[in-house]
Amino acid sequence: xxxxxxxxxxxxxxFLREGDGAALLGDLAEEYARRVSEGSRGEAARWYRRELxxxxxxxxxxxxxxxxxxxxxxxxxxxxxxIGVYEFAVVAFLSRTWPEVAQWTSxxxxxxxxxxxxxxxxxxARFRRRAAFVLGVAMLCVAALLNIVTSEPxxxxxxxxxxxxxxxxxxxxxxxxxAPTTMAATxxxxxxxxxxxxxxxxxxxxxxxxxxxxxxxxxxxxxLDAFAFLIGTWTGTGRTRRPDGTYAEYPVxxxxxxxxxxxxxxxxxxxxxxxxxPALGISFxxxxxxxxxxxxxxxxLDASFLRRQVRDGVGSVNVNGKNVTVVSEGPGIAIRExxxxxxxxxxxxxxxxSNDEGKTWNEGAIEFTFRRxxx
Amino acid sequence: xxxxxxxxxxxxEHIILLAVMRLGSEAYGATIREEIEQRSGRVVSxxxxxxTLQRMEGKGLVTSQLGEPTAERGGRxxxxxxxxxxxxxxxxxxxxxxxxxxxxxxxxxxxx
Numbered sequence: 001x002x003x004x005x006x007x008x009x010x011x012x013x014x015f016l017r018e019g020d021g022a023a024l025l026g027d028l029a030e031e032y033a034r035r036v037s038e039g040s041r042g043e044a045a046r047w048y049r050r051e052l053x054x055x056x057x058x059x060x061x062x063x064x065x066x067x068x069x070x071x072x073x074x075x076x077x078x079x080x081x082x083i084g085v086y087e088f089a090v091v092a093f094l095s096r097t098w099p100e101v102a103q104w105t106s107x108x109x110x111x112x113x114x115x116x117x118x119x120x121x122x123x124x125a126r127f128r129r130r131a132a133f134v135l136g137v138a139m140l141c142v143a144a145l146l147n148i149v150t151s152e153p154x155x156x157x158x159x160x161x162x163x164x165x166x167x168x169x170x171x172x173x174x175x176x177x178x179a180p181t182t183m184a185a186t187x188x189x190x191x192x193x194x195x196x197x198x199x200x201x202x203x204x205x206x207x208x209x210x211x212x213x214x215x216x217x218x219x220x221x222x223x224l225d226a227f228a229f230l231i232g233t234w235t236g237t238g239r240t241r242r243p244d245g246t247y248a249e250y251p252v253x254x255x256x257x258x259x260x261x262x263x264x265x266x267x268x269x270x271x272x273x274x275x276x277x278p279a280l281g282i283s284f285x286x287x288x289x290x291x292x293x294x295x296x297x298x299x300x301l302d303a304s305f306l307r308r309q310v311r312d313g314v315g316s317v318n319v320n321g322k323n324v325t326v327v328s329e330g331p332g333i334a335i336r337e338x339x340x341x342x343x344x345x346x347x348x349x350x351x352x353x354s355n356d357e358g359k360t361w362n363e364g365a366i367e368f369t370f371r372r373x374x375x
Numbered sequence: 376x377x378x379x380x381x382x383x384x385x386x387x388e389h390i391i392l393l394a395v396m397r398l399g400s401e402a403y404g405a406t407i408r409e410e411i412e413q414r415s416g417r418v419v420s421x422x423x424x425x426x427t428l429q430r431m432e433g434k435g436l437v438t439s440q441l442g443e444p445t446a447e448r449g450g451r452x453x454x455x456x457x458x459x460x461x462x463x464x465x466x467x468x469x470x471x472x473x474x475x476x477x478x479x480x481x482x483x484x485x486x487x
Contacts, residue, residue, distance in 0.1 A: 016425055019441055019454060024421045026444075026451030027404035033447050055422030062426040 008052055015059045028052060072128035079124035079135050083166070086116050105154045107161035114169050121173020129177060136170030143167075155290055217262030223287040223294075226319045229341045230256030230267045234370035238271050241365050252368045254349075259284075269349075271368070278302065283309075296326060309335075334358045345372040384469050387427050388436075390415065392466055395428075395437060396458045403442070403453040428456055436462035 013021035028051060035044035090113050094102035101108050125132035143162040147154065216224070238252035256267035268282040280301040288295055294317045296310040309315050309328035318325045322341040329335070336352040351366040384392065394410040395402040404421055407428075411419050431437045442453040458466075477483035 012422070017429055019452070020425050020429065022451045023441070023454040024404060024425050026448035026453060027408070027421050029449040029451065030405050030447055051420065054420040058420045058422035059426055062423065066426075066430070 008056060011056060012059060015063050024055065028055075070130075071134050072131045075124050075127045075131040076134045076138060079120055079131060080138060082120045082123075083117055083135075083139075086120060087113060090116070105152055105158050107155065107157040110158070110161040110165040114165050117166060117169030118173045118176070121170040122176045123173075125174045125177035129174070132170050132174030132177065136167040136174070139166035139170060153288060153291055215262050216258050219261075220258075220263045221287045221289045223289075224263075224265065224285070226317065226324050227256075227265050227267075227285050227339075229322065229339070229344070229347055230254070230265060231258065232256060233373045234347075235373045236368055236370035238366065238368040241362070252370070253373075254368070254370055260286075269368070288312075296328075336361070346370065384436075384465055387419070387423065388431055389466065389469055390417070391419075391424060391427050392431065392436060392458060392462055395456050396463065396466065400455070400457070402456045405453075407456070431462070432456075434461075435459055436465055 009021065009025060012024055016024065028048060031051075032044050032048045035047055090109065091102050091104065094109065094112075100106075101112070103109065121132040121135055124135055140163060143166060147159050147162060216228070232255075234254040234256075236252050236254075237249060239247045239249045241247055250272035252272075253270035254267060255270075256265060258264070259266045264284060264286040266282055266284050268280070271279040282299050282301070284295075284297045284299075286295045287293075291312050293312040294310045294315075296315070296317070298307045298309050299305075300307065307328070307330055309326060310317055315326065315328040318327070324339040324341075326337045326339075327335070328337075332355060334354040334357060338348075338350040338352070340348040340350065342348065347370050349366075349368040349370070350364055352361045352363045353365045354361045390411055391407060394407045394414075398406050398410055404424055408419055408421060408424055411417055428437060428439070432439060437456045437458055439454050439456045442455055444450045444452045
């Protein structure tokens with residue numbers, strides 16, 4: 001029975017001091033030989049496997065407990081608090097000098113904070129060498145937890161930066177303590193190389209003269225195409241069912257365009273209420289790829305309200321081929337808006353309304369039939 | 376060594392240290408494990424024995440040295456352990472503490 005070279009021997013050698021792994025396996029071999037001479041080889045082999053497994057489990061468990069007991073928790077906690085204070089100071093400074101980056105969910109802010117975090121981790125490692133590495137693990141765990149529980153919209157870049165920058169800074173700080181010259185040269189080279197690279201990054205300054213309306217951006221999410229049929233100028237006929245069951249008919253118009261550098265759609269409706277007053281409203285439609293959800297808001301100009309129609313967990317957008325249904329709810333009212341696309345030059349807007357939380361529906365309460373007026 | 380400087384032994388440390396003292400010059404992994412099993416009925420894995428002995432060596436309670444490799448052990452050497460004066464003192468002190476605490480206690484004598 002020999003396990004030399006197998007993974008069990010390597011694990012024992014890694015977690016025991018030099019010579020102890022071999023001595024332990026020697027004890028096992030000695031006991032195995034004794035059991036073979038006294039009984040059956042099969043029984044001795046079973047004992048050997050069982051004993052090897054329990055020895056491995058005990059070595060790993062006892063080493064883990066020792067490791068946790070010897071962590072300099074005080075130094076780690078002090079360093080973590082130091083990083084928190086440092087982050088507050090950086091955000092306060094950036095809010096005056098570079099407001100676009102002074103957001104808690106800014107990936108660039110984290111990158112800017114990297115050198116300071118390295119210094120704090122280095123300071124912790126000066127007290128206790130292992131503190132920097134434990135600090136890195138703690139930062140990684142906290143960042144992962146915050147990313148999971150946050151209700152704030154966060155970008156993929158921020159998620160990656162939050163998981164990488166802090167832990168990497170802690171590791172670099174710890175290595176600086178071990179091999180200061182080598183690490184300092186590496187960090188200096190990194191800074192010198194990243195300087196020109198960051199200079200090539202797109203500027204956060206906004207040039208509104210280059211903002212184009214009416215054109216979809218290549219960066220726009222594919223999901224936005226569901227509402228692409230709205231783009232253009234539309235005229236047609238609207239009708240609203242009166243309480244007595246008769247219909248009021250009136251001319252209607254609709255204008256749809258891409259906004260915000262072609263990453264969202266704004267479409268405004270022009271109609272007439274049954275009493276003859278004009279009805280004006282505009283919808284803003286965006287697809288949030290980070291949260292995989294639609295965001296649709298509706299501003300009613302005549303009644304002066306902004307209604308949140310669809311957002312994460314509120315309302316829904318259902319796409320069925322070329323047709324789209326938007327379901328939304330307000331205080332005491334539920335609405336289904338059907339966009340029925342006949343072809344690229346014709347579509348119909350139909351609104352169903354419920355005043356009893358969706359138990360009964362007034363289907364087709366409002367219906368607009370459009371034809372393209374201008375592209 | 377004041378009371379606050381005394382090395383406190385855990386249960387497993389105490390048992391292993393007693394086994395090392397009983398075995399004298401023949402104390403190595405297999406014999407220590409066997410001694411504990413025979414006298415206390417407690418089965419301790421070789422892994423637990425080696426980790427505990429290494430920790431006690433760090434505290435200065437035992438010393439160790441490698442022996443010669445033997446064929447029956449697959450060419451591997453034994454690591455022999457020996458209790459240091461501090462180790463013997465720690466055992467004596469713990470026995471005194473346990474004895475003092477148990478004195479006059481019926482439950483400690485096994486009579487309920």
